[in-house]
Amino acid sequence: MNYNNFDKINHVKALVDQSGGWESVLSNYHGLAQSFEKGIRQQPCPLTGGGRTKFRWFRDYRDTGGAYHNDVGPLPDGISVVSWYVGCSVSQALDEIIRICGGDLSRVTESDAAKAQRKHTQQSAYKTSEEALAKAKKVLRNNKAQAKPILNTHAQDYLRNRGINSDLTNMSDLGFHPKLAYKESDETNWQHFPGMLAMVRDVNGKPVTMHRTFLDTKLPVKADIIRSKMIFAPISDVRGCSIQLDQPRDVGFGEKVIGIAEGIENALSVREATGTPMWVGISDRLMEAVKFPDDVTFVLIWADIEPSGAGLAAAKRLKERLEKEGRNAEIFVPNCPEGVDKIDWNDVYQSKGFDGFPPALRPEFQLDTGVVIHD
Known part of the structure; x- marks a missing residue:
């Protein structure tokens, strides 16, 4: 049977449902299998092992297979997770999932696919509660309001120390924040560092989040912390943005x-x-x-x-x-x-x-x- 990509996605999701769900499928990858043992709390990247709080599964990951990665943004479902983890296209990820599920998509009926579509439509592709979205917008709004133009700031000193000599007068999407909040992990206390901020926009120029570079409190260098560069929780999917x-x-x-x-x-x-x-x-x-x-x-x-x-x-x-x-x-x-x-x-x-x-x-x-x- 020939499928367009949308139909194939629904058929594959139905096949996953018939094959024990996303945890059963994703557990075929060593790093992802290990990460399931940590549950939905923040954890290192399953692919590289880097960063203490780089990655977390969505609360409904057993139904959707979805997760969030600090460097990648939301991975809405198990298909996206496989595509990211394996380093392949969505089309290749679908074929990989079919292989894991036994290689026979023909056993999925149109009724099965329609049922899977209804089920997964009810679940969020990028599941963010209204409360979480409002919090993300508030954080961005507050940090933007507290930011200063980068000219003649500690952030400019940092760039000069990196050999950047150009005129930063019109760099409106680069800024300086005197006191960025930073938390090494859920078990540690909050710290504050000066930092360079950069607006992250979608292709139409709409702000989606901000990038942070945490700086040493005195020297014009990056702060000596595990995650010296991070982005705030985005208000929409950060993939495609810059x-x-x-x-x-x-x-x-x-x-x-x-x-x-x-x-x-x-x-x-x-x-x-x-x-x-x-x-x-x-x-x-x-x-x-x-x-x-x-x-x-x-x-x-x-x-x-x-x-x-x-x-x-x-x-x-x-x-x-x-x-x-x-x-x-x-x-x-x-x-x-x-x-x-x-x-x-x-x-x-x-x-x-x-x-x-x-x-x-x-x-x-x-x-x-x-x-x-x-x-």
Whole structure:
């Protein structure tokens, strides 16, 4: 039987219901099976083991398979969890789940699929109570109100210490908060740190959450804590969103260009060294899911190099998706010195300056960052 993707999802969910539910299916993955033992409390990432409170299952996870990851955002159901955990597309995740459930989707009737659809429609794809949503909005509103422009603040000092020299006057989506609340785990007390804030927006420019970089109280460096970078609980799905430092640049004939990197410091380094307008993908997983306006036809992807290869792999998946959408995409990768297995574009900028960057845009299309770009 041929299915469109929506029908296939309903049939797969019905198959999961017939095969013991999502816990039975997801327990086939070692990290997820271990995480079930911790229940719905916050816990390390099941995939990497990193972060003490990176991940949690939704309260109805036995029915939906859904979870939340601090770096990825909501994973609404078990299909999304498999796609994230395995590192595959939704279509591939569906095939993987069918395999786990015995490989026979034909035993699911149209009636079964319709019943599964009704059941899962009643359960939230991104289950957030009105109370939780109101709390998230209040937190964002309060922190935004307490934030200051980044110019002449401890956050600016931090960026200067990272080698960023550009004019930050018009960086309206970057700010400084003098006293960000931080909690290492449920068992520890609240602490407060100065921090850099960055607005996270969807493709239409609507604010969804804010990114936080916790800073040392005295020195212009990141705070010495486990999670020096976090996002607030988003008010809607954060997948597809980004920190939009610049507007896409018009390169003629109604076409526009934008660059993207994982981190704020990387993006600002690329922006300053090449004049490329930049967005920030926040993490490798979120970067590959970023949505771009229809008139953006050129995307310049500035990848990180790390031992796991996750950053470059995400850049390649993003490039593949963009090209399927009919856009042009190019990946730029920093040169790793011998014996070095981890480097990003801020490292390059601090060590080599402009000379460490390939040409990206013709001079007439480059941003004026207040720093003269060397030929």
